[in-house]
Amino acid sequence: MFKVLMIGCLMISVSSFAAELTTLKNDGIHDANGAGFSKLQEPKEALGDFPKRTDGTINWVKALDQKLISPRSNKVGDGKMTSVNLDLILKNTGSMPYVLFSHKVHTSILTCANCHIDIFLPKQGSNFINMNNIMAGEQCGVCHGAVAFGIQDCAECHNVPSDKGDLR
Numbered sequence: 001m002f003k004v005l006m007i008g009c010l011m012i013s014v015s016s017f018a019a020e021l022t023t024l025k026n027d028g029i030h031d032a033n034g035a036g037f038s039k040l041q042e043p044k045e046a047l048g049d050f051p052k053r054t055d056g057t058i059n060w061v062k063a064l065d066q067k068l069i070s071p072r073s074n075k076v077g078d079g080k081m082t083s084v085n086l087d088l089i090l091k092n093t094g095s096m097p098y099v100l101f102s103h104k105v106h107t108s109i110l111t112c113a114n115c116h117i118d119i120f121l122p123k124q125g126s127n128f129i130n131m132n133n134i135m136a137g138e139q140c141g142v143c144h145g146a147v148a149f150g151i152q153d154c155a156e157c158h159n160v161p162s163d164k165g166d167l168r
């Protein structure tokens, strides 16, 4: 009973998490009165045609496959991207299916330092990841719900059937 209630409350609170494309004026970063503001490209113009996930956020994995983006390891872009092929199955998921964390996918877009060691210690099971933290914008939530798909579609992450009789 408790779990069902808790999941119900997760579902309700996620609607504010969509990271859909906003306008520069409303992104909380740019000053619309600043000099040169009118020269900036609107996100919709640059990213409007990019492949999307079910929650309307950009599917960066597909964008990379389609060569629409080419990630850099640093600001000037003179370093090499290092990708590791290390899948981890995260099993502290209550009655939900397990979560596959793919280093291959993440390191084709990000560098190790984007996560290690400020967000995650590089040791499986040492970070006590949970949905409260994710919804508070920590752990996976530093990016998921901000620059990548949010938590509405549980199955985007909870995608490995367990033997526990999963809820979905």
Ligand code: HEC
Pocket: 053, 057, 058, 059, 060, 061, 062, 099, 100, 101, 102, 105, 106, 109, 110, 114, 115, 119, 129, 139, 140, 141, 142, 143, 144, 147, 148, 149, 156, 157
């Ligand atoms: C530093 C940023 C960042 C963090 C932290 C992060 N992710 Fe991601 N993740 C991304 C980005 C960017 C993508 C690509 C998004 C897309 O294609 O929609 C992604 C994609 C994914 C995908 C889709 C993979 C696929 O094959 O399409 C899954 C699943 C995922 N992340 C799970 C997680 C989990 C679980 C955590 C925490 C343990 C996590 N991520 C932490 C940035 C991050």
Ligand code: HEC
Pocket: 082, 083, 084, 088, 090, 101, 103, 106, 107, 110, 111, 112, 113, 114, 115, 116, 120, 121, 122, 123, 124, 125, 126, 127, 128, 129
């Ligand atoms: C998007 C975030 C993210 C990025 C980028 C990332 N990692 Fe990780 N890494 C994780 C998470 C999450 C774990 C597992 C933490 C846990 O289980 O508590 C992990 C665990 C590890 C582990 C421990 C594995 C084990 O079996 O204990 C190593 C080693 C590691 N990462 C190396 C790397 C290297 C090398 C890179 C860059 C090429 C990298 N990671 C990039 C999120 C990331």
Ligand code: HEC
Pocket: 007, 010, 011, 014, 089, 090, 091, 092, 093, 094, 095, 096, 099, 128, 129, 130, 131, 132, 134, 140, 144, 150, 151, 152, 153, 154, 155, 156, 157, 158
């Ligand atoms: C961005 C990826 C991601 C999405 C989307 C996601 N989760 Fe999770 N969830 C995780 C990770 C990672 C863990 C921790 C796994 C671990 O550390 O072993 C977790 C753990 C959990 C747990 C057990 C721990 C806790 O916090 O109680 C429950 C229950 C859970 N998720 C439910 C959900 C539900 C319901 C949804 C959809 C509304 C959802 N999750 C969406 C990544 C995600």
